[in-house]
Amino acid sequence: MKKEKEFEYYEKIRNWSFNEFEIRQERLTNWNMYEELNKIATKDSKILDLGTGGGEKLLKYFPDCKKIVGTDFSPLMIETANKNLLLSGRKNTSFKVMDNLAMDEPENYYNIVVARNTVTDPVQIYKCLKKGGYLLIHGVDKYDCLALKMKFKRGQGMDDVKPISIVDYENVLNAGFKDVELIPIHVREFYKNKEIFKNFLKKVPIINEFDSSKEIEDDILDSYIEDNTHNGEIIMLRRYYGISAKK
Numbered sequence: 487m488k489k490e491k492e493f494e495y496y497e498k499i500r501n502w503s504f505n506e507f508e509i510r511q512e513r514l515t516n517w518n519m520y521e522e523l524n525k526i527a528t529k530d531s532k533i534l535d536l537g538t539g540g541g542e543k544l545l546k547y548f549p550d551c552k553k554i555v556g557t558d559f560s561p562l563m564i565e566t567a568n569k570n571l572l573l574s575g576r577k578n579t580s581f582k583v584m585d586n587l588a589m590d591e592p593e594n595y596y597n598i599v600v601a602r603n604t605v606t607d608p609v610q611i612y613k614c615l616k617k618g619g620y621l622l623i624h625g626v627d628k629y630d631c632l633a634l635k636m637k638f639k640r641g642q643g644m645d646d647v648k649p650i651s652i653v654d655y656e657n658v659l660n661a662g663f664k665d666v667e668l669i670p671i672h673v674r675e676f677y678k679n680k681e682i683f684k685n686f687l688k689k690v691p692i693i694n695e696f697d698s699s700k701e702i703e704d705d706i707l708d709s710y711i712e713d714n715t716h717n718g719e720i721i722m723l724r725r726y727y728g729i730s731a732k733k
């Protein structure tokens with residue numbers, strides 16, 4: 487049921503860009519998945535990007551190399567990604583529909599697999615990587631936007647007994663990867679005003695998960711804004727995690 491709602495949600499937001507919210511960000515920690523990717527990739531690398539969405543991040547941040555494949559379970563997202571690919575003029579890149587939990591990729595084939603803010607099955611990823619190949623994950627943790635979620639008494643991952651970062655970390659270790667590292671990522675986000683902040687919260691799954699029919703209550707939001715405004719900007723603390731691992 488959750489997967490169906492998530493699928494519907496992503497099909498709906500396929501043409502959607504974060505730029506409209508003009509979010510200012512300050513990194514409090516210095517691990518960045520794309521910087522890591524660019525350090526380990528060579529011109530001969532074959533890279534798979536799982537849950538690529540509209541491919542915007544792939545097209546902007548992935549290095550030029552032998553082959554890049556971006557996949558997503560939403561056919562409409564892949565349609566958007568193909569349009570973005572044409573506009574970008576990038577070479578050696580293709581997109582296709584694939585469920586991360588039912589991967590259809592050759593064994594011992596890729597040098598690097600990347601998965602940003604999407605579900606993964608490390609056992610299936612392990613199979614499609616070459617020996618010595620890398621896995622890079624970026625995810626959203628249980629404590630992401632915690633102060634806001636506590637105000638609303640609901641939100642993504644809030645009731646998880648074990649944070650998803652730990653679940654992922656254990657799954658990567660259990661799949662047989664070595665040199666596995668779990669890295670906390672903290673980012674401060676600044677929003678210019680309530681209207682922008684509320685529109686952002688209506689579109690992302692932070693408070694209402696994948697149920698876009700639910701409201702963002704003004705009185706609760708106002709109370710958060712009152713407690714978290716500095717120099718005219720609304721602050722939200724993001725808590726992500728990175729995982730790097732080697733086959």
Ligand SMILES: C[S@@+](CC[C@H](N)C(=O)[O-])C[C@H]1O[C@@H](n2cnc3c(N)ncnc32)[C@H](O)[C@@H]1O
Nearest residue numbers: 496537538539543558559560585586602603604
């Ligand atoms: C938050 S977006 C992240 C997109 C992109 N990786 C980025 O970082 O900008 C999550 C993406 O994962 C995809 N997704 C979610 N569950 C999936 C699954 N089981 N298999 C493949 N893609 C999935 C969604 O369709 C969506 O495009």
